[in-house]
Amino acid sequence: MELTASKLRTRDIAYIGIFAALIAICSWISVPTAIPFTLQTLGVFLAVGLLGGRRGTLAVLVYLLLGLVGLPVFAGFHGGPGALMTPSGGYLIGFLFSALLIWAIERAFGRGLPVLGVSMVLGLLVCYAFGTVWFMVVYPMGGEAVGLWTALTWCVFPYVGFDALKIALALVLTAQLRRHVR
Numbered sequence: 001m002e003l004t005a006s007k008l009r010t011r012d013i014a015y016i017g018i019f020a021a022l023i024a025i026c027s028w029i030s031v032p033t034a035i036p037f038t039l040q041t042l043g044v045f046l047a048v049g050l051l052g053g054r055r056g057t058l059a060v061l062v063y064l065l066l067g068l069v070g071l072p073v074f075a076g077f078h079g080g081p082g083a084l085m086t087p088s089g090g091y092l093i094g095f096l097f098s099a100l101l102i103w104a105i106e107r108a109f110g111r112g113l114p115v116l117g118v119s120m121v122l123g124l125l126v127c128y129a130f131g132t133v134w135f136m137v138v139y140p141m142g143g144e145a146v147g148l149w150t151a152l153t154w155c156v157f158p159y160v161g162f163d164a165l166k167i168a169l170a171l172v173l174t175a176q177l178r179r180h181v182r
Helices: 010-028 040-051 053-068 081-085 089-109 113-142 148-155 157-180
Strands: none
Touching: 010 040, 010 053, 040 053, 040 089, 040 113, 040 157, 053 081, 053 089, 081 089, 089 113, 113 148, 113 157, 148 157
């Protein structure tokens, strides 16, 4: 019996599960702040870089679904739908849209490392956009309105250098490990 390209094989499912777990582990490595410094984006970038857009995006989706049903896979060992109602909840949603964008760019331009690097940067910008807008909506629920510049100052600018290093590390690891992940 021949499997079509649209079906997931057992190996694909195993890789998706492993990378969903890797993203969870990366989320637990964090420095608590209003928006925690974590390695989640590294996990997302590695998933999409090593597994490709389809399987990588599925790994991100599985990670998010595990957290939404209550498993403590998010930063600070949090889980459940309430985790989305925190100031950092938009970044969780942004991870999925980042992966989807990287997948779309992969389909249009291929899986070369330069393309992957550009798509990761664009994916990070998408994640920042979701997270910043979400922060501006959720944070005022405590009573204080937050302007765009303030939100960027709290939620984006302190993370740019750290996230650039995560993209560079993801690209190096992808270049070294891609041939081992089929």
